[in-house]
Structures are given as structure tokens and as C-alpha cells.
Amino acid sequence: MKSLQIMALYTLIGSGIFPCRLPSADFLFPTSNRNILNPGSEDKYFVPTVGRTWPSGTFGCVRSEGFQIHEGLDIACLERDANREPRDPVSATARGIIAYVNRSTGLSNYGRYVIIAHRIEGLPVYSLYAHLSRVREDLNPGTIVTAGEEIATMGRTSNTRQKISRQRAHLHFELTFMANPNFEKWNQKRSPGSRNDHGIWHGLNLIGFDAWKLFMAQNREKNDFNLIRFIRSLTPQFRVAIKKTEFPLINYYQPLIARQDPLFPEPHEALGYEIEFDFNGLPLSIKPLHTWKSDWKSPYHLLEVDEKDFRANRCRKWVYRTGAGDWALGENGIRHLDLISFKP
Numbered sequence: 001m002k003s004l005q006i007m008a009l010y011t012l013i014g015s016g017i018f019p020c021r022l023p024s025a026d027f028l029f030p031t032s033n034r035n036i037l038n039p040g041s042e043d044k045y046f047v048p049t050v051g052r053t054w055p056s057g058t059f060g061c062v063r064s065e066g067f068q069i070h071e072g073l074d075i076a077c078l079e080r081d082a083n084r085e086p087r088d089p090v091s092a093t094a095r096g097i098i099a100y101v102n103r104s105t106g107l108s109n110y111g112r113y114v115i116i117a118h119r120i121e122g123l124p125v126y127s128l129y130a131h132l133s134r135v136r137e138d139l140n141p142g143t144i145v146t147a148g149e150e151i152a153t154m155g156r157t158s159n160t161r162q163k164i165s166r167q168r169a170h171l172h173f174e175l176t177f178m179a180n181p182n183f184e185k186w187n188q189k190r191s192p193g194s195r196n197d198h199g200i201w202h203g204l205n206l207i208g209f210d211a212w213k214l215f216m217a218q219n220r221e222k223n224d225f226n227l228i229r230f231i232r233s234l235t236p237q238f239r240v241a242i243k244k245t246e247f248p249l250i251n252y253y254q255p256l257i258a259r260q261d262p263l264f265p266e267p268h269e270a271l272g273y274e275i276e277f278d279f280n281g282l283p284l285s286i287k288p289l290h291t292w293k294s295d296w297k298s299p300y301h302l303l304e305v306d307e308k309d310f311r312a313n314r315c316r317k318w319v320y321r322t323g324a325g326d327w328a329l330g331e332n333g334i335r336h337l338d339l340i341s342f343k344p
């Protein structure tokens with residue numbers, strides 16, 4: 001898909017014209033596996049990495065002794081054909097529009113995968129389904145799918161040297177936000193001439209959140225479930241003041257803007273924004289700033305770090321402690337803020 005079309009699609013989703021506004025966020029399970037709803041049966045839902053236990057198939061800093069992120073859920077297969085290959089149907093978690101289909105397994109460690117764009121409570125949310133053996137032939141960017149509609153068949157495709165074994169066949173499922181619809185321009189500026197096979201659907205541009213936590217919250221709260229409240233309930237790991245205005249996140253993720261304080265100006269009058277991020281760099285809340293303190297570093301000033309959360313979830317290395325014992329933004333943190341606040 002040409003980048004112009006992607007922008008048009010994104011604008012459409014962002015504008016609210018896109019007919020995907022759900023009264024409450026009802027995310028469906030992407031396969032028929034429901035074992036996470038039975039406490040104690042998680043090992044029947046999550047597929048661990050080789051030689052590990054089921055938590056290594058969950059979302060978070062669960063790989064390489066806690067030093068590597070796994071940004072999705074690895075959902076176990078329940079149905080196999082005569083050759084013991086997975087055949088579980090994979091379905092859309094919510095109503096949406098097909099945003100991206102990668103049919104060539106060699107281009108990604110996700111193998112064959114599909115991304116669906118949703119708009120839920122005004123928030124652009126993306127769902128990603130990876131390692132598929134088959135993607136429905138008529139699915140193309142722009143195709144509208146309903147919640148629960150079959151889109152693909154589970155598989156074990158990937159371009160990694162170590163193949164996914166038949167036994168470990170699973171669906172890698174992600175729910176994400178998008179950092180910046182101008183990702184390609186940012187990426188070209190950052191590393192000119194670099195190869196990017198997946199356009200704005202590059203891993204750096206998708207900021208995942210924990211679908212397991214979300215399914216459990218939804219199951220607990222039933223009709224009261226609210227996505228914005230769910231996002232706000234996640235633990236902030238660090239808070240940053242950004243001395244930039246009018247970057248895409250502010251427009252696309254407007255429902256995250258806090259405006260309880262009457263002293264805070266409208267977003268368009270702001271000097272900058274204070275953003276709270278969780279351990280995975282997911283923006284949880286945005287506050288317009290009406291002053292910029294003279295001793296704050298520009299364009300990014302680290303305001304606060306939750307040490308306890310940092311200790312528990314440190315794999316993204318957004319922040320670090322300096323020799324003097326102060327907190328500082330690391331290379332990853334600055335890169336993330338550069339991407340989020342990039343305007344071409």
C-alpha cells in the first residue's frame with residue numbers, strides 16, 4: 001500500500017468517519033482458546049519459549065531473564081490436522097478495517113501476519129495476528145471486518161533461523177497504539193537509506209499493551225469495561241515534559257488528554273505536554289503544559305520515575321540512574337520521545 005493511502009486510511013480512522021466507534025470496548029478472543037478465564041489453566045493458553053514455562057508466552061519483560069520484551073500473547077493451538085499442523089481459525093478481536101497484510105513469510109519474524117485498525121472510544125487501536133499459515137485471500141488493506149469474523153488460520157511461519165516447532169505452534173497476538181503516522185519520514189531521517197519492509201507497521205511504531213490484562217478486566221467488569229479507564233489504570237513508569245506542540249499523538253489520542261484542572265489551557269494553547277508512560281512506552285495520560293520551568297531540559301525533561309515499577313519491568317531501558325544517582329532518559333527513551341513527537 002502506498003504511503004499516501006496509508007495516511008488517508010489513518011486520517012479516516014482518526015477523523016471518526018470510520019464506522020468503528022463502539023459504545024464500549026468489546027474485544028473478543030482471537031481464537032477459540034479460553035483457558036485464561038480458568039485460573040490455574042494459563043499453561044493451556046500461553047505457549048512458552050523453548051525450555052521455559054508459560055509466563056514466557058505472556059506480555060511484558062518475560063524473555064531473556066527479564067531483559068527482553070515480548071509484546072504480545074503467544075496463544076496455544078487447540079486444533080490440529082492429520083499432520084499435527086495447527087488449524088485453529090483466527091478471528092478479528094473487534095470490528096475494524098484491515099490495515100496491513102504481510103503474506104511473505106520471509107520478510108518478518110512475525111511470518112505471515114495481519115494488522116487490523118480499530119477505533120474504540122475515540123482511540124486508534126491496532127490488533128496484530130502473527131505466524132499465520134494462511135490469510136484469507138480476499139483480505140486487503142481497506143477491507144472492513146466485523147468482530148469475530150474469521151481472517152486467517154493459525155500457523156508457525158517466521159523468518160527466524162530457529163523455526164517454530166509444530167509443538168509450539170501458536171498465534172502471536174498484539175494490541176497496540178501507534179506512535180506516529182509519519183514513522184517512515186522519521187525513520188528515513190534517523191537512518192537514511194535504511195530498509196523498511198513494513199512502512200508505518202514497523203515494530204518500533206507499534207506500542208503494545210497487555211491483552212491478557214485487558215481480557216481479564218473485561219471479563220470482570222462486563223458491560224462496565226472502558227478502554228480509556230483500563231489504559232489509565234496501568235502503572236506509569238516515567239513522566240516526561242515535552243516542549244513540542246501539535247504532534248500527531250496529541251490529535252489522535254485526544255481522549256487521553258486530562259483536563260480536570262481549569263488552569264490548564266486547551267491543547268492548542270499549550271507550550272508543551274506532560275506525558276505518563278508505562279514500562280513499555282505506552283502513553284497513559286497527556287496533560288497540556290502552560291509553563292516551562294527555566295531549569296527544565298529542552299525538548300524533553302524527565303519529571304519522575306517509579307522506581308518500584310522500573311525494578312520490576314526494566315527491559316525497555318527508557319530511563320537509567322546516573323553515577324550521581326539521578327534518573328535520566330536513556331538512548332531508547334530519547335528515541336521513543338523523538339518518534340512520538342516527530343512532525344515532518
Ligand SMILES: [Zn+2]
Nearest residue numbers: 072073074172
Ligand atoms: Zn510471540
